[in-house]
Amino acid sequence: MELLRQTTWLLWKDLLLEMRRRESLLAMFFFGVLLLFIFNFAFEIPRERAAEMAPGLLWLAFIFTGTLGLAQLYQAEKENHCLEALLLSPIDRGALFLAKVFFNLLLMLSVEVVVFPLFWMLFNLEAWKLLPSLFLVAFLGTLGFCAIGALFSAVTLKARARELLLPLVIFPLMIPVILATIRAMEILLRTGAFEEASPWLRLLIGFDVIFITAGFLIFEWVIEA
Amino acid sequence: MASTTKKSGRGRSILGGLAFFFILMGLYFALIQAPPDAYQGEVQRIMYLHIPSILTAYLSFFIVFIGSALFLWKRERRDDILAYAAAEIGVLFTGLTIVEGSIWGKPAWGVWWTWDARLTLTAILLLIFVGYLMLRSLIEDEDQSAVCGAVLGIIGFLDIPLIHMSVYWWRTLHQPPSILRPDKLPWENVHPAMLIALSINFIAFLLVYFYLLSSRIRLGELQEEVKKTRLYGAA
Numbered sequence: 001m002e003l004l005r006q007t008t009w010l011l012w013k014d015l016l017l018e019m020r021r022r023e024s025l026l027a028m029f030f031f032g033v034l035l036l037f038i039f040n041f042a043f044e045i046p047r048e049r050a051a052e053m054a055p056g057l058l059w060l061a062f063i064f065t066g067t068l069g070l071a072q073l074y075q076a077e078k079e080n081h082c083l084e085a086l087l088l089s090p091i092d093r094g095a096l097f098l099a100k101v102f103f104n105l106l107l108m109l110s111v112e113v114v115v116f117p118l119f120w121m122l123f124n125l126e127a128w129k130l131l132p133s134l135f136l137v138a139f140l141g142t143l144g145f146c147a148i149g150a151l152f153s154a155v156t157l158k159a160r161a162r163e164l165l166l167p168l169v170i171f172p173l174m175i176p177v178i179l180a181t182i183r184a185m186e187i188l189l190r191t192g193a194f195e196e197a198s199p200w201l202r203l204l205i206g207f208d209v210i211f212i213t214a215g216f217l218i219f220e221w222v223i224e225a
Numbered sequence: 226m227a228s229t230t231k232k233s234g235r236g237r238s239i240l241g242g243l244a245f246f247f248i249l250m251g252l253y254f255a256l257i258q259a260p261p262d263a264y265q266g267e268v269q270r271i272m273y274l275h276i277p278s279i280l281t282a283y284l285s286f287f288i289v290f291i292g293s294a295l296f297l298w299k300r301e302r303r304d305d306i307l308a309y310a311a312a313e314i315g316v317l318f319t320g321l322t323i324v325e326g327s328i329w330g331k332p333a334w335g336v337w338w339t340w341d342a343r344l345t346l347t348a349i350l351l352l353i354f355v356g357y358l359m360l361r362s363l364i365e366d367e368d369q370s371a372v373c374g375a376v377l378g379i380i381g382f383l384d385i386p387l388i389h390m391s392v393y394w395w396r397t398l399h400q401p402p403s404i405l406r407p408d409k410l411p412w413e414n415v416h417p418a419m420l421i422a423l424s425i426n427f428i429a430f431l432l433v434y435f436y437l438l439s440s441r442i443r444l445g446e447l448q449e450e451v452k453k454t455r456l457y458g459a460a
Contacts, residue, residue, distance in 0.1 A: 148380070151376070151380070152376075152377075152380075155360070155373045155376055155377065156360065156373070158364055158366065158369050158373075159360065159363040159364045159373075160363045160364075160365070161363060162363075165359060165360060165363055168356050168359060169356040169357075169359075169360055169377065171352075172349050172352035172353045172356060173353060173380060173381065173384050175349055175388055175391065175392075176384070176387040176388050176390070176391040179391040179392070179395055180391055183394075183395070199394065200394070203387065203390060203391060203394075206387065207387055210383060210387070211380070211383075214379070214380060214383060218297075218376055218379065218380075221297055221372055221375075221376070222372065222373070222376055225368065225369045225372035225373065
């Protein structure tokens with residue numbers, strides 16, 4: 001319970017900062033929309049093939065915008081030695097990790113809430129009814145993305161050229177998430193049934209559980225290094 | 226200190242000599258003693274390099290995991306040196322495997338590369354550990370670099386079963402394992418001369434691997450000593 005309380009407070013701090021500065025969210029949002037336009041010029045998506053290409057393109061947009069958020073994730077802590085102050089306060093290091101995971105999750109989900117329907121409108125997709133279940137799959141994938149991302153954003157905090165290094169390190173680790181979400185979304189769009197996609201969904205849930213737990217346990221060493 | 230250095234140096238030379246001897250023997254058995262494959266002919270002989278090199282690469286990544294976990298637990302420099310050394314050599318062997326596989330794939334399947342599950346898994350492993358090397362080289366502080374590398378070593382290892390599952394569900398084309406098959410014992414299925422050639426080559430690769438690993442560890446230790454001497458003056 002104490003952990004939950006600490007996590008909520010830390011999350012609240014990040015949300016408050018974001019509300020006042022609006023740096024990450026605006027940049028991520030515009031980048032996501034920009035990517036949709038660029039996809040259209042790159043692929044000239046015809047109406048009948050849009051549903052087929054939707055999962056892959058949407059996920060490309062999500063992981064790029066997500067990486068943008070991850071690069072900024074500890075920016076507030078880097079300024080004015082805030083990280084030292086946080087480490088001095090009597091909070092669980094795991095709470096610090098969970099707060100960062102949920103903060104990036106909230107940022108990415110708010111971008112996704114807009115980009116999903118926008119994609120449907122821009123490319124004239126029919127299956128509006130499937131949007132909530134597709135969003136659920138995207139949620140599971142985004143959670144896994146943020147778990148790995150929040151951990152390695154902290155890992156690369158002290159590296160030179162960290163913005164370049166971060167995607168190089170996390171994208172290969174992220175391949176199960178990317179494959180599973182795209183396959184699951186594609187199956188959902190094709191059949192409209194959750195049962196068909198259930199092995200991929202189980203893999204996603206497994207990934208989320210494993211890496212949130214691993215990150216929670218390991219984070220202490222990373223942030224104090 | 227001086228006598229142990231000398232002793233371990235001699236041990237390494239013996240290991241290197243043995244490795245060289247086994248490579249020659251392995252080449253003899255693989256190229257001359259073993260019969261050509263019934264279907265693929267001479268080109269199948271690449272197998273005698275391909276299987277040992279990928280098995281050694283897997284071993285290497287397992288050692289990275291062990292070294293990383295030990296380092297986070299006990300904070301001993303030598304565990305980190307071990308993990309870093311194993312990662313470097315693991316990248317070398319994985320790279321070799323992919324190149325050999327490509328050379329074998331062209332005549333056997335007609336393509337250099339295909340998005341088959343095992344090929345993809347190997348390529349992803351290579352990417353993860355190239356990322357590891359980049360991460361290590363871009364963090365200047367020794368201790369931070371070691372901790373960050375250890376985290377990636379552990380997370381990367383935990384990720385392997387998941388990557389394995391996802392790419393297998395995604396697709397499979399690679400020929401099924403012919404040595405370790407569940408329904409037959411190895412010697413019922415493969416010509417004994419082939420099995421001997423493969424075993425000798427596997428031993429040769431292991432010897433080369435441990436020779437390289439011990440040399441790389443020694444290099445790490447020497448770097449450490451140089452750093453200490455610079456900091457505190459000659460002992």
